Amino acid sequence: MTTPIDLTKLPDYLRNQRWFAGKAWPIKSVSVVDHVSLDLPGGRAFTLAVVEVHYELGHPTRYLLPVLASDEGVQDAFEDVEVLRAFFQLIREKREVPSASGKLVGEWLDTPEGLMALPSPLPVRRLQVEQSNTSVVVAEKVILKVIRKLEAGINPEYEVGRYLATKTSFRATPTLLGALQSEGPAGATLAVVHRYVPNVADGWRYTLDHFRRAPRLTQEFLGELRGLGQRLGELHRAFGSSTDDPAFSPEPIQTEDLQRWSASMVGELGVTLNEALRQFPDLEGKREGLIEHAKRLAHVSPSGQKIRIHGDLHLGQVLRAEGDWLIFDFEGEPGRSFTQRREKYSPLRDVAGMLRSFDYAEATLQLEGQAAGERVGPARQAFLDGYRTVTRGAAFLPQDDATFNTMLDAFELEKMLYEVRYELQNRPDWVRIPVQALSKMEVRK
Numbered sequence: 001m002t003t004p005i006d007l008t009k010l011p012d013y014l015r016n017q018r019w020f021a022g023k024a025w026p027i028k029s030v031s032v033v034d035h036v037s038l039d040l041p042g043g044r045a046f047t048l049a050v051v052e053v054h055y056e057l058g059h060p061t062r063y064l065l066p067v068l069a070s071d072e073g074v075q076d077a078f079e080d081v082e083v084l085r086a087f088f089q090l091i092r093e094k095r096e097v098p099s100a101s102g103k104l105v106g107e108w109l110d111t112p113e114g115l116m117a118l119p120s121p122l123p124v125r126r127l128q129v130e131q132s133n134t135s136v137v138v139a140e141k142v143i144l145k146v147i148r149k150l151e152a153g154i155n156p157e158y159e160v161g162r163y164l165a166t167k168t169s170f171r172a173t174p175t176l177l178g179a180l181q182s183e184g185p186a187g188a189t190l191a192v193v194h195r196y197v198p199n200v201a202d203g204w205r206y207t208l209d210h211f212r213r214a215p216r217l218t219q220e221f222l223g224e225l226r227g228l229g230q231r232l233g234e235l236h237r238a239f240g241s242s243t244d245d246p247a248f249s250p251e252p253i254q255t256e257d258l259q260r261w262s263a264s265m266v267g268e269l270g271v272t273l274n275e276a277l278r279q280f281p282d283l284e285g286k287r288e289g290l291i292e293h294a295k296r297l298a299h300v301s302p303s304g305q306k307i308r309i310h311g312d313l314h315l316g317q318v319l320r321a322e323g324d325w326l327i328f329d330f331e332g333e334p335g336r337s338f339t340q341r342r343e344k345y346s347p348l349r350d351v352a353g354m355l356r357s358f359d360y361a362e363a364t365l366q367l368e369g370q371a372a373g374e375r376v377g378p379a380r381q382a383f384l385d386g387y388r389t390v391t392r393g394a395a396f397l398p399q400d401d402a403t404f405n406t407m408l409d410a411f412e413l414e415k416m417l418y419e420v421r422y423e424l425q426n427r428p429d430w431v432r433i434p435v436q437a438l439s440k441m442e443v444r445k
């Protein structure tokens with residue numbers, strides 16, 4: 001039985017969902033681009049639909065909609081545990097199911113971890129932390145992330161997760177186990193499955209707890225931050241290994257790359273300052289100095305390699321479990337297209353992302369009313385020490401310290417600009433954190 005979707009009810013339904021990103025824009029229409037009916041025990045069924053939302057202004061966006069028949073018209077099928085189980089089994093059983101305009105393809109990796117046994121019936125529970133996606137823990141062993149806002153093309157989280165699990169020995173990440181792909185005109189990755197790590201602390205909260213304890217960080221915690229730097233260095237060594245896969249093979253950084261990255265930062269600087277100046281007019285006085293900062297990147301002598309990177313590394317993208325760190329969420333920056341997120345880049349961009357997070361942690365304490373401490377400098381130093389220990393002599397890093405520092409400064413600037421734009425759109429009260437960092441930025445001699 002196919003569940004009818006009442007299209008007239010969809011705009012209101014979507015506006016009330018936490019994961020719907022288009023709440024600010026008036027919707028013109030919603031259409032179904034693909035759908036499939038999937039059987040449940042007891043003769044029931046649910047519909048998996050890909051819908052396209054057209055706004056009065058701007059580009060249309062696609063969403064995955066699991067729905068059940070209901071008197072109210074549209075009901076989120078993920079409230080039903082049978083649906084969650086059936087959805088997961090599509091992946092686990094590597095099923096291929098024809099849909100109205102293409103097909104669904106479940107993919108499960110036959111890696112050692114993929115061979116794990118799971119109980120029947122499957123215990124499933126939804127995570128309540130979800131924001132832009134829906135996460136479900138299955139048998140306390142695997143975590144299924146259902147992607148709500150769909151983008152065409154190769155999903156970087158799936159691509160990188162599969163590469164790390166099958167082609168490298170890097171294991172400081174919850175291993176990718178499988179995925180659900182939609183093929184055809186509605187082509188997109190619909191879900192990814194990873195190993196579930198119990199009792200994890202998210203790196204952001206974990207670090208804030210340590211920052212809150214005293215104005216100085218303990219030697220023990222600084223040792224842990226050195227460990228975090230080491231794990232990132234190991235990730236970059238995995239990405240920096242030679243391979244015949246063109247999507248991952250390292251490439252030398254050329255003058256043109258440095259010029260392109262520098263020019264793009266100068267462009268982002270213009271756009272970002274224009275957006276921020278109304279609230280922070282003093283930034284105008286910083287414009288020339290920051291442009292000079294961004295331009296320095298174009299003049300360093302090219303050295304090191306472009307490799308695949310995490311792309312959006314911050315403390316919220318690492319987990320602390322059993323006395324060690326795991327790096328996860330290889331989606332890249334949500335504000336960029338899949339193509340941009342899959343580009344190879346200097347790995348120092350990830351290093352810069354994490355350094356910015358220490359500044360955010362300190363600034364958060366000050367927003368809470370705490371006095372300034374001496375935490376950021378030692379945290380940066382410990383993290384960088386750990387990173388440099390495991391990457392000494394690596395071909396992907398610049399050969400001399402001066403180039404290393406100039407590139408790192410430039411990527412920190414780039415991240416601050418991204419953060420200003422991100423905060424203006426998502427958390428206006430926090431814009432002052434990256435704005436203050438921009439105001440304090442000095443060009444290292």
Ligand SMILES: Nc1ncnc2c1ncn2[C@@H]1O[C@H](COP(=O)(O)OP(=O)(O)O)[C@@H](O)[C@H]1O
Nearest residue numbers: 129131132133143174194195196197200202329
């Ligand atoms: N493999 C995992 N094991 C344990 N918890 C996880 C795992 N992956 C994600 N989580 C938890 O789920 C939260 C959301 O995961 P994430 O992949 O960042 O989703 P989103 O992309 O929707 O933000 C994380 O902050 C973490 O607390």
Ligand SMILES: O=P(O)(O)O[C@H]1O[C@H](CO)[C@@H](O[C@H]2O[C@H](CO)[C@@H](O)[C@H](O)[C@H]2O)[C@H](O)[C@H]1O
Nearest residue numbers: 204312314315316333334353356357360419422
């Ligand atoms: O986790 P996402 O991939 O969605 O990343 C986005 O949101 C992050 C905030 O949740 C944002 O990170 C910024 O805030 C963090 C503190 O909340 C801080 O640790 C980061 O350093 C800072 O960049 C991230 O930039 C954005 O892409």
